[in-house]
Amino acid sequence: MNKTVLLLACPLLSALSASVWAEDRKIDQGLLDNYQPEQVAEHVYVIHGPTAYPNKQNQGFMNNPAFIVTDKEVTVIDPGSSSAIGRAVLAQIRKITDKPVNKVFTTHVHGDHWLGNQAFQEENPEVKFYAHPNMIEEAKNGAAAEWVSTMDSMTENATAGTEAVIPTEALTDGDSFDLGGLTLKVHLITGKAHTDTDVMFEIPEEKVLFTGDTINNKRIVRMDDGSFAGGVKAADYAMGLDVDKVVPGHGHSGGKNMLAYYRDYLSKVYNSVKKMREDMEPFEMKPKIEAELTDYKGWPGYQEELGKHISLSALEAEQEDF
Template identity: 60%
Template sequence: MKHPMLLWLAGITLTTFSLNLAAAEKNIHQGIVDNYKAEKVSDHVYVIHGPAGQPNKENQGFINNPGFIVGDSEVAVVDPGSSAAIGRAVLAHIRKVTDKPVTKVFITHIHGDHWLGNQAFKEDNADAKFYASAGMIEDAKQGAGDSWIETMDSMTEKATAGTELVIPTEALTQDQEIKVGNVTVKAHLVEGKAHTSNEVMFEVLEDKLLFTGDTISNARLILMDEGSFPGSVKNAERIAAMDLSTIVPGHGATGDKAIVTAYGDYMNKLYTSVKELREEMEAHEMKPKIAEKIVAYKDWHSMDDTLGKHISLAILEAEQEDF
């Protein structure tokens, strides 16, 4: 008979081996680890700027700008991406910068390319807290979360498979301030719609930096199927009035308020043009005339593919204003 101590040690060894094997089997988006870097954009903030385009098999769903805030004793993540594998890659980049625990994750809105990476941070720290608006949390619980899992699986041809929902539990209030060690993060809930409903922007007070989520995009057009053009203009005006030095958009390069001004100008010119022209011509006839008015933005990514869609959506919104 084997000595009880040997059996106990064998059990420990087997358990450790099983845990290590399970960890090794977890997918990680190695392309993000190898081909991207966490750029330091302010004293406490780093951003991994994602590529342009829609989620697909090649990018494995990585298209947004995951960011992280490093305080003196802990770390917070903003919008960790669209899969567990992407979240694990973001965590790998954090570990290149610091070994401080990731205790908080902030989510800007319901679209899955921004928050399905939550799983990686729950795996890393079971006590981590996940923050979002009350509306986003409710939408996720009512089926939007499951729908986004399916959408990402479909768009990436199963490259995001295995991702599990980790729905935020901490509902934010307007102007709520949350400490990340010695750094203060302030939640700005968006009134009405901009890119979609129930959005939150996150200000890092000490750095005069704002994570805008998809309420602002830099030099690229994004989908507005659930959004509002005048709402986007109003939100851009709100940001422009804030005391900020750095803007981290949901997509595109980090910059200053010029990003906000340009995005708001595009939204305003498109919407006012649609309202002026809709009684005279059909949507497809508007496109060349509106393109002339927004010529400053002609080189923005996906302009050719998306401008017509924006015009059609703007017409629908303008018609709704009439009732």
Template identity: 40%
Template sequence: MVTGIACRRSDDLTYPQYLKITNSSMIASLKLMIIQTRLLTLVLFLVTLNACSPSGETGSSGKTKAVTQPSPPVEQADDFPFAFDQVSKNVWVMHGPRELPNPENKGFMNNPGMIKTSAGLVIIDPGSTVQVGEHVLDKIKRVSDQAVVAIFNTHIHGDHWLANQAIKAAYPEVVIYGHEKMLDAITDGEGDSWVELMDDMTEGASSGTRVVGPDHAVNDGDIIKIGDTTFKIHHYGVAHTHTDIMIEVTEESVVFLGDNVLSKRIPRMTDGTFQGSISSINRILESKAKVYVPGHGPTGDHDMVDTYLNYLMLIYDAAREAFDEDLDSSDVITITKKTTTAYKGWYGYDDLLGPQGAQAYSEIEEAEF
């Protein structure tokens, strides 16, 4: 037996050979680790990029993100919040505000009317300024695409007819009817006075309004046929003014009263008379129409007209009582404050009750002497 010498097989490796193989394995492992590290870094980068993207629907947590939707467009407020109300088959009325002309309403305060005929649209009292007329035209087009062929103006007060200007500009061939005395009053400058008054009361909001008055005169009993519709004119002398007409649309059983009758509003009577107004109202009630349209305030039936008529009679009767008892005109209000309490909610009551009693007293006094 040989001692001190290690025995090895022919396939055993020498140390240099082993070291060489070992180093090669380590290098390969390091290369693999570097590749894995780079792949991991790339994956993390892509995950982070996806989470931060504005178009992404999920975050790194995996939770669904809310997607912001565009806000719906905001509707613009209507700066003329009035519309035409249908009062019969072919008649509409726009009921204006009860307050006096001011910068906000641009003078609008009356009740424009619209009648459909086979020949086109007919407008009653389109309003107080050119600006109001343009708004009224816009609302007309929401009801009908017919052309406007005629206008009726009920009396000389400009809050009812200065909007003719806008209608005439849109429809140059339109015919405008008014009482013959209204045409005379405009010739004498009353229309220009109303333009100035509106400009003052609206603080310039009606600027640009000019006089476009009636071009066809009418009087009591006149019949005007427009297409398939008949318009009958009623004028009974001085009532609210000396220029008043009431327009009866016979096929519709509708009467436009102008300012001869108001609803829920105390009248200004300085251009008319109590006796004339009372007489005119009693006569128009003989038409027995189904619908009555006041110059201001809600449309109604004969009860609405009766309510207004009753107010005028209460004022006149109080003035008669004061006169008969040899009281002064300033004493009439003491009576009317007791007899007219049902009308305290009407616009203008506190301001006009006293002056109206004095006016009625003056009428009675004048009639006596």
């Protein structure tokens, strides 16, 4: 184990970690200072990120990096949106354990969830990165470069220096990984939900489900690459799993009722648009649909995304006719 990792592994020296990394690699100090891992199950930790859009102040950090610690290894899910954020996630892991990080899983193609991969490859060149086969293909075909550029632009170059480490290990539905006393079960979403690259991960022994952006809690997210009907179907599928703890893509972890709550948002928007589209234009629908969404009005992203969600639902409903 190298000097940097040894320092990070020792809680007494954790205060030195940022300066050690700063000698050669940028680290997100805000994540280290303000966002601590929360233990949501015996072996599962989540760093619940802020819910604002990526900006210079949050350094692009907005998702929920998670990690599973066993006697054998550490497994990471969605390490964040830049190399600096990934290094901070790794530093938080090293405060808890010095076990090797051998596997990193990605829930979907959006770069705010996986561009932190670089940090884990820096520490362990043998680490394996897993994702939906569509995610790997899309990333190779330009999505990776587009997300690196997007994060740089949105954060005013706060994420500069990030290199896209694209997953190489394609997942299939029903895959099962032995993590050393725990099982990671893979649920590939058929068709589009939040995207056409979505994967959910389940730890059956601890009844924990990681949903990626298929499910969010107190955060309305973009649906430009998704399907409202598909999102409802994916939420219904998740509700049929034997889990009682849910780690969403954005927002705080919670109970299984979160699945129904987010599904209801997608369903209300989509079904309302389908009912109204013969009589009015999408922009005319908004006040009527808002009246059915009073529980969601305070969620970050609501004001920015609802109008677009109505327009996207109208397009999806039209496509259903063919």
